[in-house]
Amino acid sequence: MLLRRLWDHDLAWSFRRSPVTVVAALLTLVCVGGAALAPWLAPQDPFNMAGLDLNNAFLPPAWSESGRAAFFLGTDNQGRDILSTIMHGARVSLVVGLASVLLAMFLGVSLGLISGYFGGRIDAFIMRVADIQLSFPAILIALLIDGVTRIALSAEAHDATAIAVLVVSIGLSKWVDYARTVRGSTLVEKNREYVQAARVIGRRPLAILLSHVLPNVMGPVLVIATINIGIAIITEATLSFLGVGVPATTPSLGTLIRVGNEFLYSGEWWITVFPGAALVVLVLSVNLLGDWLRDALNPKLR
Amino acid sequence: MRKLLFAVLALCSLAANAVNLRWAAQNDILTLDPHSQNHATTHSILQYTYEGLTRYTKDYKIEPALATSWKQLSDTVWRFELRKGVKFHDGSPFTADDVVFSFGRIKQPQGTNQVYVTGVNEVKKIDDYTVEFVLAGPTPILLRNIVDFRIMSRGWAEKNRSQNVQDYAKKEEIFASRNTNGTGPYIIKSWEPDKQIVLTVNKGWWGKLDGNVTDVVYTPIKSDQTRMSALLSGDVDLVTDVPTQDVDRLRKDGKLKVLDGHEVRTIFIGMDQNRDELQYSNVKGKNPFKDVRVRKAMNMAVDREAIRRVTMRGLSIPAGIMIAPGVHGYSKQIDIVQKYDPAGAKKLLAEAGYPDGFEFTLDCPNNRYVNDEKICQALVAMWAKAGIRARLNSMPFANFIPKILKFDTSAYMLGWGVATFDGLYTLQSLVRTKTTGADGSFNLGRISNPKLDNTIDAIKIATDPKARDALLKEGLETTRDEAYYVPLHHQMRPWVMKKGVSISYSPDDRPQARFATVK
Numbered sequence: 115m116l117l118r119r120l121w122d123h124d125l126a127w128s129f130r131r132s133p134v135t136v137v138a139a140l141l142t143l144v145c146v147g148g149a150a151l152a153p154w155l156a157p158q159d160p161f162n163m164a165g166l167d168l169n170n171a172f173l174p175p176a177w178s179e180s181g182r183a184a185f186f187l188g189t190d191n192q193g194r195d196i197l198s199t200i201m202h203g204a205r206v207s208l209v210v211g212l213a214s215v216l217l218a219m220f221l222g223v224s225l226g227l228i229s230g231y232f233g234g235r236i237d238a239f240i241m242r243v244a245d246i247q248l249s250f251p252a253i254l255i256a257l258l259i260d261g262v263t264r265i266a267l268s269a270e271a272h273d274a275t276a277i278a279v280l281v282v283s284i285g286l287s288k289w290v291d292y293a294r295t296v297r298g299s300t301l302v303e304k305n306r307e308y309v310q311a312a313r314v315i316g317r318r319p320l321a322i323l324l325s326h327v328l329p330n331v332m333g334p335v336l337v338i339a340t341i342n343i344g345i346a347i348i349t350e351a352t353l354s355f356l357g358v359g360v361p362a363t364t365p366s367l368g369t370l371i372r373v374g375n376e377f378l379y380s381g382e383w384w385i386t387v388f389p390g391a392a393l394v395v396l397v398l399s400v401n402l403l404g405d406w407l408r409d410a411l412n413p414k415l416r
Numbered sequence: 417m418r419k420l421l422f423a424v425l426a427l428c429s430l431a432a433n434a435v436n437l438r439w440a441a442q443n444d445i446l447t448l449d450p451h452s453q454n455h456a457t458t459h460s461i462l463q464y465t466y467e468g469l470t471r472y473t474k475d476y477k478i479e480p481a482l483a484t485s486w487k488q489l490s491d492t493v494w495r496f497e498l499r500k501g502v503k504f505h506d507g508s509p510f511t512a513d514d515v516v517f518s519f520g521r522i523k524q525p526q527g528t529n530q531v532y533v534t535g536v537n538e539v540k541k542i543d544d545y546t547v548e549f550v551l552a553g554p555t556p557i558l559l560r561n562i563v564d565f566r567i568m569s570r571g572w573a574e575k576n577r578s579q580n581v582q583d584y585a586k587k588e589e590i591f592a593s594r595n596t597n598g599t600g601p602y603i604i605k606s607w608e609p610d611k612q613i614v615l616t617v618n619k620g621w622w623g624k625l626d627g628n629v630t631d632v633v634y635t636p637i638k639s640d641q642t643r644m645s646a647l648l649s650g651d652v653d654l655v656t657d658v659p660t661q662d663v664d665r666l667r668k669d670g671k672l673k674v675l676d677g678h679e680v681r682t683i684f685i686g687m688d689q690n691r692d693e694l695q696y697s698n699v700k701g702k703n704p705f706k707d708v709r710v711r712k713a714m715n716m717a718v719d720r721e722a723i724r725r726v727t728m729r730g731l732s733i734p735a736g737i738m739i740a741p742g743v744h745g746y747s748k749q750i751d752i753v754q755k756y757d758p759a760g761a762k763k764l765l766a767e768a769g770y771p772d773g774f775e776f777t778l779d780c781p782n783n784r785y786v787n788d789e790k791i792c793q794a795l796v797a798m799w800a801k802a803g804i805r806a807r808l809n810s811m812p813f814a815n816f817i818p819k820i821l822k823f824d825t826s827a828y829m830l831g832w833g834v835a836t837f838d839g840l841y842t843l844q845s846l847v848r849t850k851t852t853g854a855d856g857s858f859n860l861g862r863i864s865n866p867k868l869d870n871t872i873d874a875i876k877i878a879t880d881p882k883a884r885d886a887l888l889k890e891g892l893e894t895t896r897d898e899a900y901y902v903p904l905h906h907q908m909r910p911w912v913m914k915k916g917v918s919i920s921y922s923p924d925d926r927p928q929a930r931f932a933t934v935k
Contacts, residue, residue, distance in 0.1 A: 161799045163805075168723070381665065
């Protein structure tokens with residue numbers, strides 16, 4: 115019954131009609147699945163030191179002359195299997211991407227609701243902070259937060275908290291998108307009759323916001339969130355590529371690309387090219403999904 | 417940066433017969449004060465401007481510089497005749513007063529260059545062009561020690577309130593840390609930190625250039641890729657910090673030339689052999705590294721040949737002893753490299769009471785030695801096969817050094833270069849029981865063997881070369897057989913330059929522009 119209803123839903127129908135979206139969804143599924151199940155699916159555990167052999171280092175991909183079948187995409191400078199490091203790396207990238215989007219969404223939606231519903235000075239204050247925030251590029255804010263924590267924490271503590279720091283810095287640089295959208299929708303919704311009615315019967319503002327306004331402003335938020343996942347993954351990769359992201363001991367895709375970059379000139383292209391390709395595929399397919407969701411949910415395009 | 421280089425180039429080409437040497441390496445200098453920081457890059461630039469009483473020839477023999485001759489009046493008194501007619505860059509004459517002044521200055525505790533006047537109690541002025549060094553005891557390698565004891569003008573320092581050495585640790589800036597006034601072949605025209613240093617030839621220099629370089633531009637470029645791109649695109653003529661993985665490709669480039677050489681630096685792993693309970697470990701109540709069998713097992717589990725072939729791309733010499741070829745005391749006969757034998761290592765560990773191995777933390781710098789962090793990663797994997805589980809803790813050298821100097825480590829990677837080209841420097845710093853001063857100054861595992869201490873102390877004062885060599889050999893062999901350290905390899909540091917550049921290789925990794933010719 116439920117399946118039937120899902121299949122007949124508007125969204126499902128527009129999904130089936132767009133082959134690009136279906137492919138993107140499948141690719142996303144492969145990436146997320148491969149990353150989530152990396153400890154079970156990956157051919158080698160790249161973090162088990164006893165399993166690494168320096169004599170296997172710098173092997174090219176399996177299809178080239180001196181490649182070996184056991185290392186499908188080749189090996190890096192320590193004899194790690196590239197395919198396995200990509201699967202483990204994508205885990206870190208996805209965790210950072212999802213967590214930072216959730217954080218940004220939580221902050222942005224809360225502030226947007228408060229701003230739109232209460233108006234006045236609170237609104238002015240929150241929106242001016244948002245304006246200031248918008249004048250800084252996201253990556254600069256992320257670098258700033260990372261720099262401050264690097265000085266405040268010791269090197270070991272910084273490595274241990276690297277992922278949390280990344281989540282916070284990307285999350286903090288992205289909340290404005292949500293806050294502005296939600297504020298706009300809230301301004302419209304708060305004058306609707308159902309809200310007025312709720313006020314008249316004496317519901318408290320928090321209850322009104324959460325149970326009446328919020329469900330009606332979430333549509334655009336989901337679209338922004340999907341598109342922002344791609345951006346967050348790229349920001350994480352950029353920061354890690356610059357060396358301020360996650361350390362080499364728990365590599366993300368960005369870290370893998372940075373490490374492999376050293377070997378580009380000496381001819382071991384596969385160490386950097388494959389993590390790079392994985393990043394492109396992951397971000398592209400997530401973005402295509404986001405685009406589709408935006409179009410499907412936009413009443414003007416229906 | 418590029419624009420600036422071009423601007424400098426354009427300016428230089430206006431001068432008649434200007435010949436540029438544009439040199440890039442990884443690090444910037446720390447200061448222009450020659451007595452403040454014992455730091456390789458800083459020395460390699462300041463030696464262009466400030467000179468000592470002695471200097472090295474191309475093949476690292478001692479020759480006269482600001483002193484013209486010397487005589488040993490007794491075991492502990494050396495008399496130096498100073499060169500007459502030498503002028504500092506500001507035109508003031510060089511005299512004995514400047515030597516006495518510089519000695520007092522380099523001894524000040526806020527500097528880190530006292531090691532170059534080790535064993536010198538006093539420098540006495542006899543007349544304007546004669547000084548006497550009064551020593552604490554016989555010091556056979558005095559002439560090599562004082563190469564990096566560089567002379568500053570007393571009058572200039574007093575005029576500019578720079579009598580005291582810059583306190584670098586306290587971030588102090590003085591006139592002499594931003595300006596120079598030496599006697600050397602090149603004058604530092606400008607230093608823009610992290611950007612470039614411009615030097616120009618000193619026309620009034622007392623010596624004769626062995627090349628044709630009139631202007632030197634030194635550019636520190638942190639990133640390996642950027643540095644190599646600068647060379648490939650022709651923005652620089654000479655690069656001294658070359659990533660090992662690129663060397664093969666560079667050799668095949670028709671426009672470039674690779675000058676091979678090995679640095680007099682040995683890379684090794686040190687272990688805490690003092691604490692009764694090893695820190696950062698799962699072993700409770702004892703310290704496995706106090707057992708020679710465990711230390712031997714650590715040595716046997718290292719596949720030095722694989723590190724040489726894969727990580728270093730052939731650019732290292734696997735090591736069995738703690739000094740490199742080219743250092744006095746080295747010989748192939750005693751540099752016996754431990755064979756790779758993981759099974760043997762396991763057996764030794766079991767004998768020592770660790771059949772299941774043990775855990776510890778390996779502290780490793782990640783921006784100091786060639787491929788330092790990558791070597792540590794490889795070591796962790798190799799030891800794991802023998803059951804020794806090391807956790808890698810890598811960090812920038814600036815964080816690493818203060819940590820291990822506090823002995824806050826269970827095992828660490830370090831490299832030891834030999835500025836004096838004599839094995840005593842290594843034995844005294846790394847193996848001699850730590851006291852004050854130079855004895856055991858970097859003995860960070862706190863190794864202590866009274867018999868070996870006696871040998872090292874005897875080397876310090878031995879005057880008969882044969883007897884001294886025998887003692888050196890004994891000290892190095894004991895260190896090897898007791899496995900006090902895990903020597904890994906002697907570093908090789910090729911320089912890459914344009915075809916038209918010729919320069920002689922320096923095992924201390926300091927290119928000398930006065931030996932360079934650029935076509």
